[in-house]
Amino acid sequence: MDIQRKPLVTQNGSRLPQPQSKLKPPTSFKRSRSPEELSACKRSRTDTSTSSSNETLNSSTISISSTSSRQCFSSSVPKLRSSKSSSTLRPSVLKPPSTSKTKSTATVKPISRQAPISNKTSSGNVSRAIGSTGVEPTTTNSTAKPPLAATGGSRKRPTWDLKGRLQDMEELLRSQDVHSQNLATQLTDYNQRIVQLESQKDQLSNAVSQKEQQTSDASKQITNLRNQLRNAEDEFNSMKRKYQQELEDLNFANSSLKRQREALEGDISALQQETSGLKLTVSQLTSAQAGLNAELESTKLLLDQSIKDGKDKDAEIFQLKEEIRAHLATIEENNTKLREHETERRKLHNSIQELKGNIRVFCRVRPLIGDETLGNDGTLQHMNFPDLEGKILELEKIGDVSLNESTISAARRGNNKYEFNFDKVFQPTSTQAEIFEEISQLIQSALDGYNVCIFAYGQTGSGKTYTMEGPSTGDPATIGMIPRAVMQIFDTVRGLEDNGWQYQFEASFLEIYNETIRDLLGSLKEEVKHEIKLAGQGNNEVVVTNLTIVPVTTEEQIHSLLKTAAQNRAVAETKCNERSSRSHSVFRLKITGANEFTGEKCQGTLNLVDLAGSERLKESGSEGQRLKETQNINKSLSNLGIVILALANKDSHIPYRNSKLTYLLQNSLGGNSKTLMFVNVSPKEENFQETLNSLRFATKVNQCNIGTATKKIK
């Protein structure tokens, strides 16, 4: 029920606040508030309740002064106010009704007209104006008693009854006080309620988050279970496959066992047959055994006899062993003698070599080859080999008498005939094997610890390379002196091993072109500079710097080194025409031996040298590179002759260092070395002059007696 009240109006026209007829507590919250809002409200409510209760006491008015409190309250209790209610607020000055002592100054006009109702809420609450004192309109409980004057009750005070009216006002104020206390209590209740609801809300949110957690745990569990299920399915499938496979295997095994059983059954029946056969045999054997027993008796008798004989044999064996021991002692003695003989043989061999002279010259005339044989039956008109020993070569120039033969020692017969004597002259028909036969003893000297040097000298195309290396046909009959020497060395070494000799070999291969050394076993890509030096520190050994030195243990290794050298020379040949003819090549094998029985040690070097072509080009016709080459070849070859002559003359100074060739071969040309020179000559008549020159040079060398070679014992 709506209560219509007239507003109390003060003397100056302002209206006094009026209690509400009833107050409805909020039954529900329109919206839930955030925790921040709630805590802000709590704080403000706490402040407000304190201050408002104070103010209420002081000013006898209900004051919810702070804006935030109002907001909180209004949002919490929306039905208590309406937006329109604020529009009815009118600014006025309301002097607070004070105690009775201030009564005389207060002028209160009687309520002459109905107070305007600014707004009516659905619940019948009335919004009232608020004074300038800051009192907000509020609602009152319907239980609050309105003052008499305000309610228009039966007791109406006359205008002059100021005292009565004052009492009414005081009554009104008291009722307002009561009302405000009620409101404060209600507010406290609401606050408690809000706190409760908030705690409930917190609990509910906790419960919700717990439920969410549980839900997520449950879904994880479901995922896990699904995975487990999947794994179990996979495992089940693989087990299924495995068992199926096993089943198949078992079936197969079963069938094969069946087959085996059938086979065994066959075997059993065969064995049964065999057993019955054996039974028959046993019975036969039993009867035979009786015969054998008789035989055994007679054998025993024989055995006794044999044992007796065996004892006699043992005595005989013992005697034989004694004889073997004696023979072994004799063999050992013979071996010792053999070693002594080997040493003696070496001595004798080298004595013979020394007697032969330490520098020897072999002359070899190659056969006519290819086109040279055309219109020729193979006989050489200008050459003759008169002696049976094979030491003389006669040269006859037919029709040319312009040859000047004043200086050489070869006897001149008639006008055009020249006779040359050498240690050996090999005719065109001579084979490589025959020639090697003659030099093999020199090779043996290298194994005995001598420095050996074998040269091939002659004009281009006279057969130097053929003699030293042999053609590359692979025909074993034509292989040259170098591979044959290597073969002999390794054969001999194998034989000497029984006598306690152990050898080590180091090989190198170089060429001297235009007085420059090139390593034929090294890399072609690198341009390495090589110099000749003496090892120094009491060691007179000649060494070449940066040279590839390969330790070798088999002849196959040496053959492969010779191949490498030939390839390297071929490559160089393509760069420089006829290079191989115009360079000296030196294959060197250093041999070191030691005898474990006798303690002997030796070291020798075998030098096998293919010299550059010795032909003399007319210097006027040579120019540039060719002229330089010719000069260098002439220089080194003539220096070789000079060195040999100086050695023969026992000169105090031997000019080894005038050319790379003689410097390199210094130790193989001196007193403790053995030198062999092949002078290779062409069978062609047109080469007569060059042949004559070569033979003259060789004769000069042949006449040198360099002295006694000495063995190098380490």
Ligand SMILES: Nc1ncnc2c1ncn2[C@@H]1O[C@H](COP(=O)(O)OP(=O)(O)OP(=O)(O)O)[C@@H](O)[C@H]1O
């Ligand atoms: N005794 C020989 N029997 C058969 N053929 C030979 C004989 N000697 C040399 N020849 C052949 O003669 C040719 C020239 O020989 P070779 O190349 O050995 O001469 P060279 O003196 O080494 O020449 P260069 O100074 O140019 O190296 C080659 O074809 C070679 O096969």
